[in-house]
Amino acid sequence: MLKKLTFFLMYVFVVVVLYSFVTVSSNFEKNIKGQENHPPVVKIITPANNNSYAWNTPIPYKIKVSDPEDGESEFQEISSNDVFLQVKYLADATKASAELKQGDKSEPTGLTAIKSSNCLNCHAFTGKLIGPSFYDISKRYPNTKLNLDILEKHIREGSSGVWGNVTMPTHTELTKEETREMVTWILENAADPNVSYFRGTEGYFTIKPPVETQQQAAFVVTASYTDHGVKDKPKQNQRGQDVIIIHGK
Ligand code: HEC
Structure with a gap:
């Protein structure tokens, strides 16, 4: 028992x-x-996919971003400055649908590093801000190993007197690899006549007829936002994007 x-x-x-x-x-x-981080949802509200616009006229654009962790761009929970638009010329519009499918194509690491550091407080892609534009920098320095070394050093150790009398502060927090990726991106891409970059959830972009205008020309317009991840896990950042095609007429 x-x-x-x-x-x-x-x-x-x-x-x-x-x-x-x-x-x-x-x-x-x-x-x-x-604690999992969810990807942001990015939507190009205007212009509509496949619309045609006259060359050289300003085209208004508007982007909306929703992120489960960061909030809504509409309510300023997401800073407009963290939202980007890239407009890329495509000589052959028949390749447009292939471009649209590349929705998950990742961003070059150098550009991501530039966006996540403080560079864009002082540098714009085109047009002078506090410092010279990335376009002007890449026009001045051909993409050689020597130039990469010089510019990398100037970013990490600071610089003054090259472009004027405003000083660029030091960036000792960046690794050699990070500055190398940033400078490589600037020298390889910033003066590419076929791509332009815009910052903000709304604004205007212009499509310029390329040198040899083709009937079939189109533009791939990509809006993107990289979220801030979950607290204490910044490496979990996720990027969302929306891609549309615009035609010139
Ligand atoms: C506080 C403003 C500020 C910030 C932040 C800043 N820069 Fe600069 N940058 C400048 C100024 C001003 C110059 C021009 C310095 C000069 O004339 O020597 C400059 C120059 C440069 C140059 C050209 C240097 C040369 O020798 O010609 C590069 C490349 C550059 N910046 C990249 C960056 C990158 C990448 C970042 C982010 C990691 C960054 N900058 C952050 C203000 C800034």
């Missing part, structure tokens, strides 16, 4: 222990899932 009772009690004990273990671990799992 006593043996049976002991056995029964042991049985109850084991069931209770197992049950609480399962509950605790599933709650634990839920907690971890709760």
Whole structure:
């Protein structure tokens, strides 16, 4: 009798222990899932996909971003300055649908590094801000190893007197790899006549007829936003983008 009772009690004990273990671990799992970072949803509100516009006229654009963690761009929870638009010339419009499908194409690491540092407080892609534009920098320095070394050093150690008397502060927090990627991106891409960059959830862009205008020419317009991840896990940042095609007429 006593043996049976002991056995029964042991049985109850084991069931209770197992049950609480399962509950605790599933709650634990839920907690971890709760900290997961979700990708932002980026939408180009205007212009509409496949619209045609006259060359050289300003085309108004508007982008909306929603992110489960960061909030809504409409309510200024997402800074307009963190939203970007890239307009790329495509000589052959028949390739447009292939471009549209590349929705998850990632951004060059150098450009991501520039966006996530403080560079854009002082530099614009085109047009002078506090410092020279990336366009002007890449026009001045051909893409050689020597120039990469010089510019990298100037970013990390600061610079003055090259472009005027305003000083660029030091960036000692950046690694050599990060500054190399940034400078490489600037020298390789910033003066590309086929791509222009815009910052902000709204504004205007212009499509210029390329040198040899083709009937089939189109522009790939990509809006993007990289979120801030979950607190304490900044490396989990996710990028969202929306791509449309615009035609020149
Ligand atoms: C506080 C403003 C400020 C910030 C932030 C800043 N820059 Fe600059 N940058 C300048 C100014 C001003 C100059 C021109 C300095 C000069 O005349 O020597 C400059 C010059 C440069 C040059 C050209 C240097 C040369 O020798 O010709 C590069 C490349 C550059 N910046 C890249 C960057 C990058 C990349 C970042 C972000 C990591 C950055 N800058 C952040 C203000 C800034």
